[in-house]
Amino acid sequence: MAAIASLQAVNLTFRRRSTRCGIAEPSGEPAPMGLKTRYEDGLVERVFMGLFARKMDKFGSKKKKDTKEKGFWEYDYESFVEVSKRVMQGRSRVQQQEAVREVLLSMLPPGxxxxxxxxxxxxxxxxxxxxxxxxxxxxxxxxxxxxxxxEVNGVKQRSGVRIKKCRYLENSGCVGMCVNMCKIPTQDFFTNEFGLPLTMNPSM
Incomplete structure (x- = not known):
C-alpha cells in the first residue's frame, strides 16, 4: 500500500528542479514490491546525504579503530542508512528520536x-x-x-503527500528503524518546532 503523509504544512524552500534525483529503473517508477529500487543520485542529493550523515555521525556508536572516517563526498545513500543504524545502537527508542531531533535542529540557523x-x-x-x-x-x-x-478538520485541501515507495524503509529493511529514526522524530519536529501537525505513514 502506498504511503500517505498527511501534511498540515511543511515549509521547505528548495526548487523542484534542484532536488530531484532520478530512478534508474527503465520505467522511471519504483521497482515492484519485494525488489530494491535503483536510484541515480546527483550532486544536490549527495550534498544532503553528506550533511545529514556527518551530523548524525556525531551521535553514532564508536567506529572500529581501523575504520577510516569518510570524507564529505564519500557518503552515498547506503552509508547514510548505515550511520542511522549506528545512531540506534545502545539507545532507547526515546533517545533515538531525541538524537534525530538534535540533528534536525543543528541543520537550521538560530531562531x-x-x-x-x-x-x-x-x-x-x-x-x-x-x-x-x-x-x-x-x-x-x-x-x-x-x-x-x-480532509483536515472537515475541510478538503491539497496538503497531503503520497509516497509511492519509501526509499528509507526500503533500504533499511527495518520498520522499527523507520519509525524511530524518521517517522516519529520528523512528525514531532514539524509539529512541536514549527507548529505544523504532520502525520507520516511510510511503507515498503
Missing amino acids: APEQFRKLFPPTKWAAEFNAALTVPFFHWLVGPSQVIEV
Missing part, C-alpha cells in the same frame, strides 16, 4: 523555527504551499511522491 511560525501560520494556503514543496525536497530521502487531497 529559524520562530521565524517560520511568523511567516507560515497554519492556514490552508500554507498547508498546500508547503506540501507542494515537500515533494521535491524529500525526493532524495523517501523517493518519488505526489500531492494529494486530504
Whole structure:
C-alpha cells in the first residue's frame, strides 16, 4: 500500500528542479514490491546525504579503530542508512528520536523555527504551499511522491503527500528503524518546532 503523509504544512524552500534525483529503473517508477529500487543520485542529493550523515555521525556508536572516517563526498545513500543504524545502537527508542531531533535542529540557523511560525501560520494556503514543496525536497530521502487531497478538520485541501515507495524503509529493511529514526522524530519536529501537525505513514 502506498504511503500517505498527511501534511498540515511543511515549509521547505528548495526548487523542484534542484532536488530531484532520478530512478534508474527503465520505467522511471519504483521497482515492484519485494525488489530494491535503483536510484541515480546527483550532486544536490549527495550534498544532503553528506550533511545529514556527518551530523548524525556525531551521535553514532564508536567506529572500529581501523575504520577510516569518510570524507564529505564519500557518503552515498547506503552509508547514510548505515550511520542511522549506528545512531540506534545502545539507545532507547526515546533517545533515538531525541538524537534525530538534535540533528534536525543543528541543520537550521538560530531562531529559524520562530521565524517560520511568523511567516507560515497554519492556514490552508500554507498547508498546500508547503506540501507542494515537500515533494521535491524529500525526493532524495523517501523517493518519488505526489500531492494529494486530504480532509483536515472537515475541510478538503491539497496538503497531503503520497509516497509511492519509501526509499528509507526500503533500504533499511527495518520498520522499527523507520519509525524511530524518521517517522516519529520528523512528525514531532514539524509539529512541536514549527507548529505544523504532520502525520507520516511510510511503507515498503
